[in-house]
Structures are given as C-alpha cells and as structure tokens.
Amino acid sequence: MIDSKEAAEALADVHDIVQRVRQSQLYELASLAALWWGGLVFAGNLATWLWPVQAGYTWVAVNILGVCGLVALRLFNPPRTHGSAFDVRLPLVFLLFFAFGYVCTSVLGHFGPRQLGAFWPIYFMLFYTLAGLWFGTAFVAIGLGITALTLFGYFYIGEGFPLWMAFVNGGGLILGGLWMRRN
Numbered sequence: 001m002i003d004s005k006e007a008a009e010a011l012a013d014v015h016d017i018v019q020r021v022r023q024s025q026l027y028e029l030a031s032l033a034a035l036w037w038g039g040l041v042f043a044g045n046l047a048t049w050l051w052p053v054q055a056g057y058t059w060v061a062v063n064i065l066g067v068c069g070l071v072a073l074r075l076f077n078p079p080r081t082h083g084s085a086f087d088v089r090l091p092l093v094f095l096l097f098f099a100f101g102y103v104c105t106s107v108l109g110h111f112g113p114r115q116l117g118a119f120w121p122i123y124f125m126l127f128y129t130l131a132g133l134w135f136g137t138a139f140v141a142i143g144l145g146i147t148a149l150t151l152f153g154y155f156y157i158g159e160g161f162p163l164w165m166a167f168v169n170g171g172g173l174i175l176g177g178l179w180m181r182r183n
Contacts, residue, residue: 026135027180029077034142034177036069041121042170048117049162055113059120067094097127117161118154121169122147142176 002010044062048055074090101123105111111119125143132139146169153164 027138029073030135030139031177031180032073032077033070034173034180036073037066038170038173038175038177040066040069040170041173042166045117045162045166045170048113049160049166052113052162055162063098067091070094114154114161117165118150121150121165125150138176138180142172142179146172146176 040062044058047058051058071090074087101120104123105116105119109115125147127143128139129143129147132141132143149168149172150165153161153168157164
C-alpha cells in the first residue's frame with residue numbers, strides 16, 4: 001500500500017514523462033520541417049545569388065514547395081493523439097502568414113531585393129522564436145541566432161548577401177533541425 005505522498009510523487013513522475021514524450025514528438029516533427037525548409041531556403045538563396053533576375057520566381061517556387069512539404073509531412077506523420085491527420089488550419093496559417101508579409105513588403109513598404117532578403121528570414125524567425133516560448137529553447141536559439149546573423153549580413157555583407165543567407169538561413173535551419181533531432 002502506498003500513501004498519498006508516494007502516489008503524488010508517482011503521478012508527478014508520470015506527468016514529467018508525458019511532457020518529455022510530447023516535446024520529443026514535437027522536436028521530431030519540427031526537425032523534419034526545419035531540414036525541409038533549410039534545404040529549400042539554401043537552394044533558393046543560392047539560386048538568387050546565381051540568377052538574381054529570376055529571384056521572384058525562385059522564391060514563389062520555394063514557398064509553394066515548402067508549404068506543400070509541410071502539409072505532406074503532417075499527412076504522413078499524423079499526431080499520436082485522437083486528432084485527424086489533416087488540419088485545414090495549417091494551410092490557412094501559411095496563407096495568412098504570406099499575405100501579411102506581402103502587405104508589409106509590397107503595399108505598406110516597397111522593399112527592394114536586399115530588404116526582401118532580410119525581411120522574410122527575420123519574419124519567419126519571429127514566429128520560430130515565439131514558438132520557442134511554448135515549445136522549447138531550441139526554437140528560441142535558432143530564431144534569435146538566424147535573426148542576428150541576418151542583420152549582420154544585411155549591414156556588413158555586400159553583393160554576396162544572398163550567398164551569406166544561403167548559409168545563415170538555409171544552413172541555420174538545417175543545423176537547427178539536426179540539433180532538434182538530437183534532443
């Protein structure tokens with residue numbers, strides 16, 4: 001027979017294990033998403049550096065592939081709870097996310113290529129960092145690190161800024177995804 005104190009301690013241990021499993025599952029899915037986006041962003045920045053005239057088309061393709069990949073990732077890795085594998089809110093989040101970014105960069109401000117190259121990674125990393133406040137410090141570290149390096153590159157890297165961003169943003173997401181797989 002166990003007393004109430006031992007029972008409370010056992011329940012606290014179970015709760016702790018459940019929390020760690022949830023974070024592990026979240027990090028597993030987030031790491032796959034970071035690796036996916038990191039590869040796409042690396043390729044997009046490299047293409048922007050090599051063929052700057054085609055940058056607009058490149059980024060439309062990168063973003064479409066990125067969102068489709070996340071939807072597929074969600075479909076093939078359904079939550080391990082009683083929810084459905086597809087949640088219509090995921091594409092709606094991205095639609096609102098990109099619409100707001102478009103309004104900021106093209107309606108309110110008329111950003112040039114360099115400003116766009118800095119705005120979008122910082123904008124993405126804002127949400128990454130905010131997610132980290134709920135889901136774990138890895139998100140915060142990745143978001144703040146990529147933001148700081150983006151700002152450094154914006155102010156101090158010249159014509160090679162898109163190449164810098166390939167390694168900072170794309171490479172940063174890849175490294176962050178690998179780091180989260182370890183945790």
